[in-house]
Amino acid sequence: MEYLFHILILSSIYTILSVSLSLVAGHIGILSVAHAGFYGIGAYTSALLTIHLGCPFLLGVLLGMMITAVVSLFISIPSLRLHEDYFVIATFGFQIILFSIFNNWIDLTRGPLGIFGIPQPSILGWKIGSDIDFLIVTVIWTACTCGIVYRLVTSPYGRVLRGIREDEVFTQAMGKNTLWFKVSALALSAGLASSAGSLYAHYITYIDPSSFTVMESILIISMVIIGGADSLWGPIIGAVILVTLPELLRFIGIKSAMAANLRQMFYGLLLVIMMIVKPSGLLGRYRFK
C-alpha cells in the first residue's frame, strides 16, 4: 500500500510540474527547458527556510514560489523578446546555471552531498507524517494548481495567450502587450513548479542537485507533449503515464541499474512514437512549430 501511495504522490507532484509547464508550452507555445531549475529553487528554498529558520511549511512554500517567480524574470524579460527557438536555448543555459548553483554553492546547498533531514510538514497543527496524509496534501495542491491554470486559460487572459501562440504580431496589433503576458505567465508557471519542489523536498526529506537536472526538465516536457500541451487533462495523463509505466519494469525482474537506463529509453521511445502517431499529444490539438 505504501508503494502505491508513493507512486500516487509522485504522480501528483509531476502533475503540478506538467500542468504548470503546459501554461507556457501549450497555451503560449514557448518551451522552457528551465522547469526543473524552478522546481529545484522551490525545493531548496523551502528546505533551507524550514531547517535554518524554522519557517512554517506553508510560508516556506509561498516564499519559494515568490522567489522562483522573481528569478524567472531574469530569464524571461531579456529572452522572451527572442524568437521561440532562441528562447529554448536561453532557458537551457539558465537551467545549466541553476544546476551549477545547486551543485557548487556548497555553503548554502551542500552541493552534491545534498540536504537531508528536511522536516515533514505540518499545516495549522496537523502533522503530515504518514503517506496517506501526504497524499491528501499533494492531491489538494494538485487540484488547486489545475484550478488556477484552468481559470486562467478559460479567461480573456488565456485568450491573449492563445493569440500570442498563433500569431504574436496580430495580437500586438490588437493592442495587447504580449511581452507582459509572456513574462507573467512564465512567472506563474515557475512559481507553481516551485511549489512542486517544496512538496517533493518535504516528502522525500532529502534533496540533492541530481533531482533538478536538465533531464528532469526533459521528462516534464515529455509529459506535456505526450499528454497534449494545450489541454488540461493532457499534462495530467502525461504525468501519470510517465511516472507509473516505467514502474512496471520493476515487476519483470530487471536489475535496478538497468531499469534506470531502460526508463530513459522508454521515455525516448514513447516520445518518438507520439511524434509519429499523434504529434499534438493524446488529448491535445496544438502541435509545436
Add this chain to the structure above:
Amino acid sequence: MPTLIAKNLCKSFGGHHVLQNVNFELSAPGIVALIGPNGAGKTTLLNILTGFLSPDAGHCALEHQEITHLPPHKIVQLGAARTFQDLRLIRQVSVLENVLLARPHQRGESLIYALLRFGVAKQEKRNRQVVMELLRFVGLQKMSRNLGSELSYGQQKLLSLACCLATEAKVLLLDEPVAGVNPNLGSKILELMLQLRNEGKLIVFIEHDIQAVRQIADCVMVMDAGKIITQGTPTEILSQSKIMEVYLD
C-alpha cells in the same frame, strides 16, 4: 487640428533608404489613399506609424501625442489600429474570439481578475454584444462561431476590419483592404470604409486598385522611392497621366 502627423520620417535598411523625409498632416474624418509602385515604402510607413518599426529620424504624432518610439500595443491603445497585407488573423479560433481579442480594457486580461473573476463575466457578456454588433456591421454575424480558417479570403478581410474596429481606434491604417477580393465583397468593404469615414474615423489605406481609390478617397498621397512625391484629391492626382503610367501601370 491634425489627427495623424508625420515629420521628416526616415528609414533605411542596410544603406538602402526606404523612407526619406516623409511629411504629412491628416485630419479626421477622412479617407486617404497611399499609392505608389512596389518598394515605394508604403508598408514601411505603415509599420512605423503603428510601432512595428522605429524610424531612424523624424517623428510621428497621434492627436498631439508623440508615438514615434512607442510599441504597437501602446499606439493601438492611443487610437490607431491596422490590418496587414498578408492578412494576419487567428485562424484556429472562432470569428467571435478573434474580434473579442481586440476589445480594449478587458478586466479578465489581468492575472488577478482572471483568477478571481470579479466582474469579468459581466464585462465579457457586454463585449460579446459589442462584437456581435461589429460582426453584423461587416456582415459576418452568421459566421461568428466558424473558425477563422473557414472564411473565404474576402470574409477574412472583413474580419480583420472588424478586429480593427473592435479596438475602438479612431485612426485605421489598412494595408490593401480590397486586394484579391471578389468584386462584390470589395464593394462592400469600400462601402464600409465610407460609412466609417462618416462616423468620424480617419482611414489611411494602401491600394493598387485605382478604381477603389477613385471611388472613396478624399485625398491621395503618391509615394515613390521613399518619398511622398505628390498629394491631392483623386481627380487632381489620377488625371496626371504621368503618374498613372509611371507608378501604377
